Amino acid sequence: MSSNPIAETVASLMPGAKEELAELVAFRSVADFGQFPRGESEAAAGWIASALRAEGFEDVALLDTPDGTQSVYGRLPGPEGARTVLLYAHYDVQPPLDEAGWSSPPFELTERDGRWYGRGTADCKGGVLMHLLALRALKANGGVPVHVKVIVEGSEEQGTGGLERYAEQHPGLLAADTVVIGDSGNFRAGLPTATSTLRGMTMVRVRVDTLEGNLHSGQFGGAAPDALAALIRTLDSLRTEDGSTAVDGLAANGGWEGVHYDEERFRQDARVLDGVELIGSGTVADRIWARPAVTVLGIDCPPVVGATPSVQASARALVSLRVPPGTDPAHATDLLQAHLERHTPWGARVEVERIGQGRPFRARAGSPAYRAMADAMAVAYPGEEMQYAGQGGSIPLCGTLAALYPEAEILLIGLSEPEARIHAVNESVSPEELERLSVAEALFLRNYAAI
Numbered sequence: 001m002s003s004n005p006i007a008e009t010v011a012s013l014m015p016g017a018k019e020e021l022a023e024l025v026a027f028r029s030v031a032d033f034g035q036f037p038r039g040e041s042e043a044a045a046g047w048i049a050s051a052l053r054a055e056g057f058e059d060v061a062l063l064d065t066p067d068g069t070q071s072v073y074g075r076l077p078g079p080e081g082a083r084t085v086l087l088y089a090h091y092d093v094q095p096p097l098d099e100a101g102w103s104s105p106p107f108e109l110t111e112r113d114g115r116w117y118g119r120g121t122a123d124c125k126g127g128v129l130m131h132l133l134a135l136r137a138l139k140a141n142g143g144v145p146v147h148v149k150v151i152v153e154g155s156e157e158q159g160t161g162g163l164e165r166y167a168e169q170h171p172g173l174l175a176a177d178t179v180v181i182g183d184s185g186n187f188r189a190g191l192p193t194a195t196s197t198l199r200g201m202t203m204v205r206v207r208v209d210t211l212e213g214n215l216h217s218g219q220f221g222g223a224a225p226d227a228l229a230a231l232i233r234t235l236d237s238l239r240t241e242d243g244s245t246a247v248d249g250l251a252a253n254g255g256w257e258g259v260h261y262d263e264e265r266f267r268q269d270a271r272v273l274d275g276v277e278l279i280g281s282g283t284v285a286d287r288i289w290a291r292p293a294v295t296v297l298g299i300d301c302p303p304v305v306g307a308t309p310s311v312q313a314s315a316r317a318l319v320s321l322r323v324p325p326g327t328d329p330a331h332a333t334d335l336l337q338a339h340l341e342r343h344t345p346w347g348a349r350v351e352v353e354r355i356g357q358g359r360p361f362r363a364r365a366g367s368p369a370y371r372a373m374a375d376a377m378a379v380a381y382p383g384e385e386m387q388y389a390g391q392g393g394s395i396p397l398c399g400t401l402a403a404l405y406p407e408a409e410i411l412l413i414g415l416s417e418p419e420a421r422i423h424a425v426n427e428s429v430s431p432e433e434l435e436r437l438s439v440a441e442a443l444f445l446r447n448y449a450a451i
Helices: 005-025 038-054 125-139 162-169 227-236 263-270 284-290 329-342 368-380 396-404 431-450
Strands: 058-064 070-076 084-090 110-112 115-117 147-153 178-181 193-198 200-209 293-300 314-323 349-358 387-391 409-412
Touching: 005 038, 005 125, 005 431, 038 058, 038 070, 038 125, 038 147, 070 162, 084 125, 125 147, 125 431, 147 162, 162 396, 178 396, 178 431, 193 368, 193 409, 200 227, 200 329, 200 396, 227 314, 284 387, 314 329, 329 349, 349 396, 368 409, 368 431, 396 409
Parallel strands: 084 147, 084 178, 178 409, 193 387
Antiparallel strands: 058 070, 070 147, 110 115, 200 314, 200 349, 293 314
């Protein structure tokens, strides 16, 4: 990185940022309070509120959102007449999955092979530190030239819509000229990338019942309808022979016109086993950014260990459906529910429960804010030009903000490049990416103020 005062300041702050991120990662802030203590999330929210107060933020508050979680809000006044920029991140994280599968404890930041490992290091507690580092660098070099609002969500990973509903109930709270969402990632480490589209999502729980109770498979198997087998057939109907998503009535032929995603690089990024084919048709970018994607997230059924020779009376699954921009997630949910009900075999009773949904998003990539970010990225990543990519995941708040503030420019950057392995075991963040993106955000705020 070429030498400049902002970059030098951020570099000097990195050791302290590592210690702070370690403190934040230590909170087991999974917003599933049936499995994880609510106090862990509340403690993480309190840590962030304290950090904002220490930076001079005003009106710092823990917002009790309708889904029973807390989001952290603060406002940092800038020069009179300056634009307002909203900085977003979230402190809730995915469950650690198989803790024994981690090479180091998931809630203990551990440095290894030049990366910092721990749940939330990239998604998205590292994003909180990125915002703090950018603001600290500006304060050390002449001051923050815009009004800043910060919102740090407490339930993004759960998709329960708490912050979206709170924002709709308080439409002036998050109003801004530009929003920087710190929850996406570079196309690959070292290649500055703005995410220009997000798929929306819907999630349902499907339950199939066939019997009043389990039966002995030797005595009744072969005629008694097996609920688990019925559920498997129902779920199988959601894919074509090549693995493409197939929900009756839902278009699945979109195309992507941005950065090309080489198939071999994707196989490496996704860690696909040798000899295993990719699913779907079209380019990789078409499949992950421009088309719907269904995923069976979990199935309730007897585990192999301890299973008895029984015909199952009931079975259920959690199903996620990602939808590209241009698709209404509410309509997609209707189609998904109708498909599941239509394709449940043998007259089995089926019940579909809607869990949550988020809107897809498409940015105005040619806006002045994007040009300001491109110029900032060119300094933070010498010799590289900012690229535009999609993201297969969802950030539900984006659609809400776009609807509430249609004139606002929304930019998405972040630390979740492929090597970060977010949502998987051994999640990590590249400290170099954290440093460079903090520099880029600081320079962006300076560039944007001068437009």
